[in-house]
Amino acid sequence: MSEDKKTPLLDELEKGPWPSFVTDMKKLAEKKPAVKDVLDQLELSYAEKKGHWKHGGIVGVTGYGGGVIGRYSDKPEEFPNVAEFHTMRINQPSGWFYTTDALRDILKTWDKFGSGLTNMHGATGDIILLGTTTQNLQPAFNEFSEKGWDLGGSGSDLRSPSCCVGPARCENACIDTLDICYNLTQEFQDELHRPMWPYKFKIKVSGCANDCVASVARADFSIVGTWRDTLNIDQAEVRAYANNGYDIKGMVVEKCPSNALEWDGKTLSIKSEECVRCMHCINKMPKALSVGQEKGATILIGGKATILKSAFLSWVLVPFMKMEPPYDEVKDLLRKIWEWWDENGKMRERVGELIYRKGMRVFLRDIGLDPVPQMVAAPRANPYFFWWPEEINK
Amino acid sequence: MSEDLRAKVIEYLGKVDKTKTRDMADNLKEKKSDVDKIVKELAKEGKVEFLYIGTSYVKLVK
Numbered sequence: 400m401s402e403d404k405k406t407p408l409l410d411e412l413e414k415g416p417w418p419s420f421v422t423d424m425k426k427l428a429e430k431k432p433a434v435k436d437v438l439d440q441l442e443l444s445y446a447e448k449k450g451h452w453k454h455g456g457i458v459g460v461t462g463y464g465g466g467v468i469g470r471y472s473d474k475p476e477e478f479p480n481v482a483e484f485h486t487m488r489i490n491q492p493s494g495w496f497y498t499t500d501a502l503r504d505i506l507k508t509w510d511k512f513g514s515g516l517t518n519m520h521g522a523t524g525d526i527i528l529l530g531t532t533t534q535n536l537q538p539a540f541n542e543f544s545e546k547g548w549d550l551g552g553s554g555s556d557l558r559s560p561s562c563c564v565g566p567a568r569c570e571n572a573c574i575d576t577l578d579i580c581y582n583l584t585q586e587f588q589d590e591l592h593r594p595m596w597p598y599k600f601k602i603k604v605s606g607c608a609n610d611c612v613a614s615v616a617r618a619d620f621s622i623v624g625t626w627r628d629t630l631n632i633d634q635a636e637v638r639a640y641a642n643n644g645y646d647i648k649g650m651v652v653e654k655c656p657s658n659a660l661e662w663d664g665k666t667l668s669i670k671s672e673e674c675v676r677c678m679h680c681i682n683k684m685p686k687a688l689s690v691g692q693e694k695g696a697t698i699l700i701g702g703k704a705t706i707l708k709s710a711f712l713s714w715v716l717v718p719f720m721k722m723e724p725p726y727d728e729v730k731d732l733l734r735k736i737w738e739w740w741d742e743n744g745k746m747r748e749r750v751g752e753l754i755y756r757k758g759m760r761v762f763l764r765d766i767g768l769d770p771v772p773q774m775v776a777a778p779r780a781n782p783y784f785f786w787w788p789e790e791i792n793k
Numbered sequence: 794m795s796e797d798l799r800a801k802v803i804e805y806l807g808k809v810d811k812t813k814t815r816d817m818a819d820n821l822k823e824k825k826s827d828v829d830k831i832v833k834e835l836a837k838e839g840k841v842e843f844l845y846i847g848t849s850y851v852k853l854v855k
Contacts, residue, residue, distance in 0.1 A: 457844040457852075462836050464843025464851070555849035593836050594849035595814050595829045741825060746813070746848050 406438055408445040424516070433514045433530055436478040443474075451478075458485050458533055460540040464594045466490075466550025467536055483532045487513070488525035488551035489543060490584065490591075493577040494564045495520065504546055512539035522617070523601060524561030525551035556594035560584050562604035563611040565624075571681065572606030573624030573694040574722045579604050582726055587733075596737070597744035597753075598706075607690065608678045614702065615713045619750050620733065621699040626691030627719050629671040630680070636687035637667045651683045695721045698732065701751025711751045714759070718773035735766040760785075795831070798823060802831045803853070806841065811850040 406421075413419045421438070428435035440451050451473050458469040468486040475482035489505065505526065509515060514530030521527040531539060540550065551559035560583050563569070565576030583602060584591065590600075603614035606624040614621035641647055647667065652660045659673035660680060667687070676697075681688045698720055699713035720728055740750045743757065754762045763770055764787075798821075805817055814832055818825035832851055835841040842854050 455845045455847070457842055459843055461839045464836060464849060469845065554843065554845045589833055593833045594843060594845075595832070597815075598848060738826070741815075746815075 404439045404442065406442040409438060409442050427515050431514050433480040433484065434516060436472075436480040437484070437514070437516070437530070440472060440474065440478045440481060443477075452484075458536060460537050460550070463540075463550055463592045465553040465556045465592055468553050470530075481530070484514070484530040485533065485536060487528040487531065487536070487539065488521065488523075488553055488559070489528065490549045490551040490559045491520055491524050491526055491561065493562055493580040493584075494567055495524070496564075496567065496577075505543075505548065508539060508542045508546065512542070523551065523558045524612075525559050550592065552591045552594075552599070554594040555596045555598050556592070556600070557587050557590040557596075558599055558601045559591065560587075560602040560604065561612055563606050565604075565606040569606055570685075571609065571624075571678065571690055573626055573690050574604070574606055574622070574696050576604040576606045576622075576624070578724065579622060579722060579726060579729075582724065583730070583733075586730060590737070596741055598747045598749055600737070600740075600750065601703075602733075608676055608697075609682065615699060616702050616710070617704070618702050618713070619700065620736070621702060621713050622696045622722070622729065623699065624690075624694065624722075625676045625697045625719065626694045628691040628693040630669050630674060630691055631689040632667055632669065633687050633689075634666055637684065638665070640684055640687055645684075647684070651680045654679060654683075695719050696729075698729065700736070701749075701754055703749045703751050706752070707748055708752045708755060711749075711755070713751070714754075715773050716768070718771060732766070739765050798827060799831050799834070802828060802835070803840075806851070806853045809852075811844060811846075811852040813848070813850055817851075 409421045412421045424434055424438055428438060444451055453471040453473050454469065456469040456471070458467045460467065466488050468488070470484045470486055472478045472481045472484065506515070506517070509517065509528050512531055512535040513528055516529040518527035518529060560580045562576035562580035565574070566572040567577060600620070601618045602620045602622070603612045603618035604622040605612050605614050608623055608625060610623060614623060637647070647662050652662045656677055656679070657673045657675045659670045661668045681690065696719070697715060698717035700716040701711050702713035704710050717732070722729065736750060739762065740753055744750070744753045759774070760770065801821055801823070802817065805821060806812065814828050815825055818828040821828065832841055836843070840854055841851050844850050844852060
């Protein structure tokens with residue numbers, strides 16, 4: 400029986416001054432046989448340098464195609480308690496704000512129906528609950544549902560939208576990230592729960608260009624707060640920085656990526672038309688500089704990790720969009736993008752990869768957006784303008 | 794129209810083990826968005842389930 404197995408390789412991970420997941424799991428294994436089998440299977444994987452989890456298949460709850468990830472041991476005879484060890488994803492609240500009561504409530508249900516193991520949080524933001532049986536999926540979901548929780552996305556669907564803490568805790572937030580995230584999540588329930596697309600689609604919302612949820616690197620569709628008037632400068636606070644010996648020229652002005660700032664030793668001024676709203680100067684002098692008054696968001700498209708193509712950073716798609724409830728403009732844009740991607744995308748092709756394959760100008764034409772200079776990453780080397788074939792025939 | 798398509802979708806799903814809705818729409822010569830709408834209804838009724846093998850497929854609940 401697996402109870403007698405030793406775990407010398409895992410035991411090594413308990414040594415040293417740091418907290419150890421092995422120690423935590425051993426403690427949980429005293430009351431959860433599945434966790435003991437997870438440890439023993441992991442020990443075997445370390446010894447053999449080979450994974451023993453199988454992934455996928457049919458698992459889910461009635462009406463849902465996402466939110467449950469099938470996980471099976473490929474050695475069910477040896478580790479019977481993890482023969483089925485499925486993952487459930489619970490859609491996180493906007494900005495990951497919980498009460499301790501809410502967290503305890505989640506864990507109470509998970510302790511009842513699952514292994515008790517959690518991952519707070521997954522890369523997309525969901526509360527990840529690791530390890531339950533097929534039989535327990537529906538009752539676990541029913542109880543979570545009764546408590547007001549819902550599953551997140553998985554597979555070829557909209558993944559749970561996520562956002563930074565935004566205006567709840569950050570003075571730089573140019574948009575209400577929490578409300579946008581919640582509103583989009585409610586609007587696109589079908590897209591979130593019933594996978595119909597070529598592959599996954601992630602939406603992330605950041606309140607400013609500091610991009611604390613790393614939307615530009617990780618999201619197919621990034622909503623990043625910005626402003627279109629001018630940076631606010633409090634000259635008295637600027638001088639206070641200078642009087643305290645802060646190197647405004649070296650630390651701020653010379654590091655401005657678009658040379659938009661000037662400092663004459665008394666006054667800091669900005670050429671707004673040159674400013675790219677990167678947040679560097681605001682981060683360096685937060686008491687003196689702040690975001691502008693006319694706020695909205697820049698919409699970017701195509702970020703992702705390596706899949707069919709290499710990792711992509713997002714491109715600017717809409718330089719400035721006002722972001723006010725009910726957010727119809729951004730919702731209409733999302734629907735157009737999804738329709739185009741769904742119509743043209745190959746299996747497992749992210750929207751950024753499809754744009755790369757077909758070309759940005761085809762994408763822009765098909766979704767009805769005009770090209771603007773802010774979409775261009777670098778000046779073109781090719782001087783030729785390419786007409787559409789139908790324009791030549793006229 | 795919707796009832797016709799619903800019948801066609803159920804008939805198609807009855808003939809295959811699993812399918813992508815894209816392939817189903819192409820084979821039925823229907824718009825994918827229309828097929829997706831029917832599949833979503835069937836899923837909510839518990840008549841269709843989803844499976845994941847590298848990407849998501851749909852199949853009739855046996």
